[in-house]
Amino acid sequence: MQSLPRSIQILLIVLTLLLVFYPMFGEALVGDKYDYYLQKLTTIMILAIMAVSLDLLVGVAGMVSVAHAAFFGVAGYTLALLAPEYAAPSVWIALPLSLGVAALTALIMGALIIRTSGIFFIMVTIAFSQMLFYLLHDAPFAGGSDGIFLMFKPEVAIAGVQLLDLSNRATLFYVVLTSLILVYLLLRTLLRSPFGRVLFGIKENEVRVQALGYNPLAYKLVAFVIAGTVSGYAGFLSATQYGFVNPADVSWMLSAHALFMVILGGMGTLFGAILGAFAFEGLHYWYSSMTTHWELLMGITVILMVLLLPKGIAGLLLQLDERWQRRRRGDEPEPAPIVKTKAEEHS
Amino acid sequence: MDFPTFLIQTMNGLQQGLLLFLVASGLTLIFGIMHIINLAHGVLYMIGAYLAFWLTSLLGNFFLALVAAVPLAVLLGIVMEKLLIQRLYDRGHLDQVLLTFGLILVFDALQSMLWGNNSHSVAVPALLSGSITLTDNLNYPIYRLFLSGVCVLIAIGMYLIIQKTRLGMIIRGGASNREMVQGLGINISWTYTAVFAVGAALAAFAGAIAAPVSSVYPGMGHEILIICFVVVVIGGVGSIKGAFLAALLVGLTSTWGAVLVPHFAGAVVYALMAAVLLWKPRGLFAGAQ
Amino acid sequence: MSNMILQTHGLTRYFGGLVAVKDVSLSVAPCQVHAIIGPNGAGKSTLVNLLTGHLKPSSGQVIFCGRDISGLAPNATSQLGIGRSFQRTNIFPSFSCLENCALAAQSRLSHSMRFFRRVEGYAAVRARAERALELCGLSHRAQAPAGAISYGEQRQLEIGMVLATEPSCLVLDEPMAGMGQEESAQVVELLRSLAREYPLVLVEHDMDAVFSIAHVLTVMVNGEVLASGSVDEVRCDPAVQEAYLGDGEEVY
Numbered sequence: 001m002q003s004l005p006r007s008i009q010i011l012l013i014v015l016t017l018l019l020v021f022y023p024m025f026g027e028a029l030v031g032d033k034y035d036y037y038l039q040k041l042t043t044i045m046i047l048a049i050m051a052v053s054l055d056l057l058v059g060v061a062g063m064v065s066v067a068h069a070a071f072f073g074v075a076g077y078t079l080a081l082l083a084p085e086y087a088a089p090s091v092w093i094a095l096p097l098s099l100g101v102a103a104l105t106a107l108i109m110g111a112l113i114i115r116t117s118g119i120f121f122i123m124v125t126i127a128f129s130q131m132l133f134y135l136l137h138d139a140p141f142a143g144g145s146d147g148i149f150l151m152f153k154p155e156v157a158i159a160g161v162q163l164l165d166l167s168n169r170a171t172l173f174y175v176v177l178t179s180l181i182l183v184y185l186l187l188r189t190l191l192r193s194p195f196g197r198v199l200f201g202i203k204e205n206e207v208r209v210q211a212l213g214y215n216p217l218a219y220k221l222v223a224f225v226i227a228g229t230v231s232g233y234a235g236f237l238s239a240t241q242y243g244f245v246n247p248a249d250v251s252w253m254l255s256a257h258a259l260f261m262v263i264l265g266g267m268g269t270l271f272g273a274i275l276g277a278f279a280f281e282g283l284h285y286w287y288s289s290m291t292t293h294w295e296l297l298m299g300i301t302v303i304l305m306v307l308l309l310p311k312g313i314a315g316l317l318l319q320l321d322e323r324w325q326r327r328r329r330g331d332e333p334e335p336a337p338i339v340k341t342k343a344e345e346h347s
Numbered sequence: 348m349d350f351p352t353f354l355i356q357t358m359n360g361l362q363q364g365l366l367l368f369l370v371a372s373g374l375t376l377i378f379g380i381m382h383i384i385n386l387a388h389g390v391l392y393m394i395g396a397y398l399a400f401w402l403t404s405l406l407g408n409f410f411l412a413l414v415a416a417v418p419l420a421v422l423l424g425i426v427m428e429k430l431l432i433q434r435l436y437d438r439g440h441l442d443q444v445l446l447t448f449g450l451i452l453v454f455d456a457l458q459s460m461l462w463g464n465n466s467h468s469v470a471v472p473a474l475l476s477g478s479i480t481l482t483d484n485l486n487y488p489i490y491r492l493f494l495s496g497v498c499v500l501i502a503i504g505m506y507l508i509i510q511k512t513r514l515g516m517i518i519r520g521g522a523s524n525r526e527m528v529q530g531l532g533i534n535i536s537w538t539y540t541a542v543f544a545v546g547a548a549l550a551a552f553a554g555a556i557a558a559p560v561s562s563v564y565p566g567m568g569h570e571i572l573i574i575c576f577v578v579v580v581i582g583g584v585g586s587i588k589g590a591f592l593a594a595l596l597v598g599l600t601s602t603w604g605a606v607l608v609p610h611f612a613g614a615v616v617y618a619l620m621a622a623v624l625l626w627k628p629r630g631l632f633a634g635a636q
Numbered sequence: 637m638s639n640m641i642l643q644t645h646g647l648t649r650y651f652g653g654l655v656a657v658k659d660v661s662l663s664v665a666p667c668q669v670h671a672i673i674g675p676n677g678a679g680k681s682t683l684v685n686l687l688t689g690h691l692k693p694s695s696g697q698v699i700f701c702g703r704d705i706s707g708l709a710p711n712a713t714s715q716l717g718i719g720r721s722f723q724r725t726n727i728f729p730s731f732s733c734l735e736n737c738a739l740a741a742q743s744r745l746s747h748s749m750r751f752f753r754r755v756e757g758y759a760a761v762r763a764r765a766e767r768a769l770e771l772c773g774l775s776h777r778a779q780a781p782a783g784a785i786s787y788g789e790q791r792q793l794e795i796g797m798v799l800a801t802e803p804s805c806l807v808l809d810e811p812m813a814g815m816g817q818e819e820s821a822q823v824v825e826l827l828r829s830l831a832r833e834y835p836l837v838l839v840e841h842d843m844d845a846v847f848s849i850a851h852v853l854t855v856m857v858n859g860e861v862l863a864s865g866s867v868d869e870v871r872c873d874p875a876v877q878e879a880y881l882g883d884g885e886e887v888y
Contacts, residue, residue, distance in 0.1 A: 064441045112621060115628050118440055119384045120584055123576040127620055130573045134613030194748040194755050201739050204728045211688070211726070212801060213714035213743035222749065252573070256386075256448045263445055293460055299452030306446040307434060 004271070005321045012271055019045075019177055023170040038169050039241070040285070045176045046237045048277035049183050051261040052270055053230035056187055058259065059267030060196070061223045062203030063117075066255045067109065067125035068231050070132050073250030075102040075232030076239035077136060080148040088152035091166075095154070095236060102232020103225055105132075110224040114217050129252040137247045147246025150239055166240055176237055180274070183230055187270055190226070199223055260302055266314025275313050351485035356602055362491050364598025365498035369553035370571055371578040371590045372505060373546030379585030380517065380542050383435055386447035387427070389572025390454040391547045395420060395554030396563045397458060400467050409472040409559070416555045417548055424547030428540045436539070451568070458565060466564030490559060497556060501549075502591065509587060514538070574601075577616055581623045583630030593631065640699075641666050641805050641835045642687070642718075647696035649682055656682040658859045659696070664805070664852075669827075669836040671850035671867075673843075679859035680839045681723060684809045687837065688720040689713040700805070714743070719803025723810040723839075725790045729783030733774050733793055736782050737765035740800035765800050772796030772826060788819035795826065806830065807837040812845060824848060847871075855879075 003009065022041065027034040050072055057063045075098040082097060083089040113124045136142045153166040166172050190196050198219050201209045206216050239245050248254065257280065265276020283301060287294035309316065374388045398419060402412035431450070435443045471490045478486035509515035517538070554567075561567070578597050582589025597616055604615030623631065642664040649657040657679040664670045672680050685691040687698055692707040699705070705713055714720070728736050738755065741764035742748055756762065769775050772792045777785055782793055795811060811827065812820045824845045830836060831849055840846050846853070853870040855862040863873045870876055 058441065064444060066444065112624055119378055119382070120580065120629060122384055122440060122444060123580050123584075124620075124624070126573060127577050127580060127617060131614055131617030131621075134617065135611070138611050138613055140610070189754075190751050192754045193752060194742050194745065194750045194758065194761075196751075197735075197739055197742065197755050198748050200731070201728055204730060205726060208722075208726045208728070208797075209739075210709070210711045211690075211714060211720055211722075212740050212797070213711050214748065215709075215711050219748070253569075256444070259441070260445055260448070263441065267441075293456040295452040296456030296460070299449045299454075299456065302449030302452065303431065303446055306438075306442050306449065307431075310438075310442065 005318065005325070007321045007324070008271070008317060011317070016177075016181065023173055035169065038173055040281070042169070042173050042176050042241055043238075044278055044281045045173075045180045046234050046241065047258070047261065047281065048274040049176075049180050049237070050231050050234040051258050051265070051273040051277045052180075052184060052187060053227040053234070054258050055262045055265075055267055055270055055273040056190070056199075056223060056230075057227045058262055059269065059273070060191060060203060061199040061220060062206075063220060063224065064122050064259070065125045065224070065227075066122055066252050066259060067129045068227070068258050069252070069254035070109070070129050070250045071102040071106055071228040071231040072235035072238065072254070073136070073245065073247070074105050074132065075099065075235035076245040076249055077142065077148070078102075079154065079236055079239045080150050080245045081141065083150050083152065083154075085151065088155035091154040091156045098236045099229055099232050102235065103229040106225045106228025106232075107221075110221045110228075114221050114224065125255075126252045129250060129255060132250045133247050133252075136250060143246075145247060147244060150243040150245070153240050153243070172241060176241075179233070179237065183233070184270060184274065187230075191270070195219070195222070260305075264305055264309075264312050266312030266316075266318075269314040269318075272312055272314030279313060351481075354481070354485060355487060356606055357599065358487060358495075359491070360599035360602035361595060362495045362498075362598070363602055364595035365495050365502070366553055366557055367571075367574060367578055367598055368591050368594035369498055369501060370550045371575040371582075371594050372502075372587055373549040374575050375579050375582070375585055375587060375590045376542055377546045378579070379587075381436065381539050383432060384440055384443050384447070385432075385546075386444060386572065387450035387454070388546070388550055388575065389568035389570075390451050390458075391420070391424075391550040391568070392554035392571050393458065393568035394423065394454065395551030396469075396558045396561075396567060397462060397554075398551065399555035399558040400469050400563045401462070403469055409469065413552070413555055417552055420548045420551030421544045423551075424544035425540055427547065428543040432543055433536075433539065455565070455568075464565050466562050468562045469558040471559040488560075494556060494560065505587065514541075574616065577620045580630055581620055583632035586630070586632040589630060589632035639666065640664060641668075641701060642837065643699040644687070645697045645699070647683070647686055647698065648694050649679075649686055649691060650694045655859050657686060660856070660859075660861050661696075662854050662861070662864055664835050664837055666835050667832075668852060669831045669838060669850045670852040670854065671838045671840060671846045672854045672856060673840065673846060674856035674862075677858075678856040680856055681809060682859075683856070684720065684807055684837075684839055687713075687807055688718055714801060714803075717804035718807060719798035719801050719805070720807045721794045721798045721809060721811060723813050725787075725794055727782045727790060727793055727797065729781065731782055732779050733782050733785065733796075734765055734769060734778040736793055737768045737796050737800040738762060740797040741765045741768065741802075743801055764802065768796045768800035771799050771829075773822070788815055788822070791815065791819075791823065792826070795823075795830075799830075803834065805835045805837070809839045810841065811838070812840060812842045820845065 019041065023038060026037065030037060050068065054065070054068045057065050057068070078098040078101040079089065079094050082094050109128050113121060113128070116124060137145055142148065156162065156164040156166060164171055164175065166175065198209065198214055202216050202219060210216050235249065238249070261276035261280045262273045263276070264279050265274065266272030283298065284294065287297040291297070370388070370392055374385065377383055377385050377388070395416060398416040399409070399412050402415050403409050406412055406415065427450070431446065435446060475490045475493050478488050479492065480486055574597065578590055578593045581596065582593030597619070600619050601616050605612040608615060627633065640663040643662070645661050647657060647660045648655070660683060662670065672683065674680055682691065686693050689705070689708045689710040689712060697704055697706045700713070700716060700718060703716070705716060728739065731739065738761055741761045742755065742758070744764070745758070745761065766775070766778070769778055772795050774789060774792055774796055777789060782790065785793070791811060791813070795808065798806060812823050815823065820842060827836070827838070827845070828849050838846070838850065847867060850867055852865065853867050854864040855870060855876050857879055862879060863870050863876045
């Protein structure tokens with residue numbers, strides 16, 4: 001697979017730098033709204049991590065899962081349940097366990113549903129999300145609809161020496177930003193690997209992939225678990241940020257929002273999912289500031305987006321870049337290929 | 348447990364199942380014929396309930412409200428299909444999920460704007476209020492019997508249509524082939540509109556007729572949507588017969604679950620679904636898919 | 637008969653009450669081209685699906701290199717060495733031609749659960765893909781998106797992908813479907829060169845092609861074998877002539 005077009009790379013780097021510098025210069029720019037935006041950006045980046053892992057499933061492997069929040073919530077709950085009441089949980093214990101629970105949940109759910117596809121798969125993922133919702137809602141240890149509070153952020157320390165103070169908002173911001181960048185790079189590496197190629201093949205023509213000698217179920221299951229684990233990591237960060245988990249964290253509605261982020265951003269491109277998370281939250285913020293019935297505006301946006309912008313923001317950007325490139329090279333006698341290879345579209 | 352209680356719970360379970368069948372049959376029809384996953388099906392149920400509430404207070408009579416609600420729901424279904432749903436026929440499932448999810452957001456917001464966030468109740472019409480005495484110490488609300496009866500009638504009607512008409516032939520064949528259907532001399536575009544409108548009407552009617560027993564509140568569409576998915580998953584996508592059996596099964600499981608394991612009442616139905624999937628990964632009557 | 641590469645014994649497949657393939661027994665020797673012909677609806681495609689595992693037999697067996705493979709999944713039969721091409725072009729349209737063959741070649745790695753090295757870094761895979769592309773005559777289209785090349789080229793790619801999996805036996809389902817005269821001639825040449833190296837099971841309607849490269853012919857009608865034997869024998873068989881070949885006219 002080839003890299004992204006230069007203009008898009010530059011765009012992403014600029015956006016990343018803006019984020020990097022925000023905590024340093026933000027206060028000077030936005031005054032007393034600094035803290036609010038710092039938290040908001042942290043939340044958006046956490047959602048972006050969830051969205052980018054969903055893109056692996058939806059945009060790459062072609063599995064439309066509406067259960068992605070399940071792993072997000074389950075990891076958050078694990079952290080909250082592990083946390084002792086009057087002390088900070090150690091990140092070296094809490095993080096692996098949270099990720100482990102998310103991975104296990106994905107493995108079990110995946111094993112049950114991976115043989116299905118299409119509409120059936122979608123419905124089953126929604127149903128399993130709801131099942132988890134009720135389990136967490138009703139189970140006596142899970143705090144019911146009120147959820148669980150996390151009194152202390154996880155402690156990142158070695159031999160009693162603190163490495164990172166996660167209760168410091170700027171520190172958490174950088175931890176999340178670094179996580180987002182690392183997750184993106186990890187998934188991008190995954191997509192360029194043999195495993196990634198098989199996933200792309202499955203989305204395009206699963207029958208042929210099997211006829212070539214691969215067992216598609218195994219690859220789909222592994223993708224499901226990887227994506228679920230990364231989603232769990234986002235949930236861990238979210239629980240850390242808010243200090244609070246509740247059953248809504250596993251709801252299928254949250255999963256549907258994540259799906260929308262992936263589509264809005266442009267599925268299959270990875271960076272699109274990240275842009276989509278920012279765009280979605282931006283719209284949410286803007287609509288909420290206009291009316292309490294922001295859902296109406298968001299719903300209309302979703303509908304219009306599906307009808308008018310099927311390739312999402314990333315698709316639009318890539319199309320614009322392509323047109324600009326052609327104009328830059330002067331009018332060429334040969335038109336650009338009708339169908340872009342996957343290699344030309346994504347990194 | 349004594350026999351009367353057993354009987355009452357079972358009858359409740361069956362009634363719930365029959366009602367669920369009304370809603371789920373619409374969903375599985377829309378899938379089976381048009382291959383559209385319609386997340387907005389739940390809000391149609393909710394719209395039916397709110398129509399019942401609104402029209403009853405407007406017209407002063409519940410039965411009139413029911414009669415008035417059905418054509419309104421059909422109209423809404425036709426408008427939805429012509430305006431939006433028909434653009435989804437050539438699109439993938441992801442687009443269908445998102446667009447119909449957008450519809451949920453829109454209708455939820457409209458409901459909130461029109462009727463606020465409180466729950467409302469619809470009175471059981473005087474004609475059907477009260478209980479009927481079945482045995483010595485067993486009284487059963489007449490309205491619930493009426494509700495079950497209506498559902499059974501509709502189910503029979505559906506059975507007859509499916510077995511005896513050309514449209515029914517398409518449904519039974521799980522016709523996915525538009526050319527083939529057109530070759531049978533059937534106008535495909537209006538067939539799809541009709542199927543969608545009927546599905547919408549069934550859901551709305553179910554919401555309306557259930558309003559006196561289940562009250563009317565925001566978000567009621569979401570719960571029933573998911574349960575319908577469970578019914579369709581258990582019954583097998585596209586199978587009306589499967590939807591009927593699965594609906595009864597789910598209704599009974601849900602009711603008995605609330606009695607036997609009240610702590611996990613919510614999750615019991617999903618445990619059932621998981622168990623069925625382990626045994627039959629594509630549902631009990633997995634049809635053309 | 638133990639040196640037969642591929643054999644079927646009494647292979648039968650029902651769909652509900654309909655018999656698609658009935659009691660078919662045939663064998664393919666190494667370095668032999670075994671063509672299967674017959675009118676539409678004769679059960680040829682069903683037979684191919686049974687050979688490659690896309691369908692399970694209702695009864696009967698498929699033996700490959702002495703091993704019973706009846707009912708194995710398509711990926712298992714592929715890994716054992718049966719390379720199958722499809723009647724309706726079944727490629728990855730957004731991948732380049734080279735990438736199509738690379739994905740095919742990659743299947744011969746012990747496993748593809750490899751996450752960290754770029755796929756281009758697997759030199760053996762790339763070499764195999766390039767060779768397959770060369771064999772099927774598409775080296776000049778290596779970078780072109782498979783969805784943008786001509787129909788004839790796509791049919792060639794279809795075969796190229798199979799070659800990239802380094803099969804020990806080829807099963808080709810109507811490789812010349814929908815092709816014009818000139819394109820067909822090219823593919824016949826390709827098949828002829830392949831026939832020198834691989835045992836070949838060929839389902840085809842194009843009689844010219846069949847008679848020019850096949851050694852053994854099996855004629856199927858209504859799911860059953862009408863005749864099976866060397867090309868000359870079958871051609872002269874009166875039952876075959878009556879039922880299928882007509883008065884020596886082309887059958888389309």
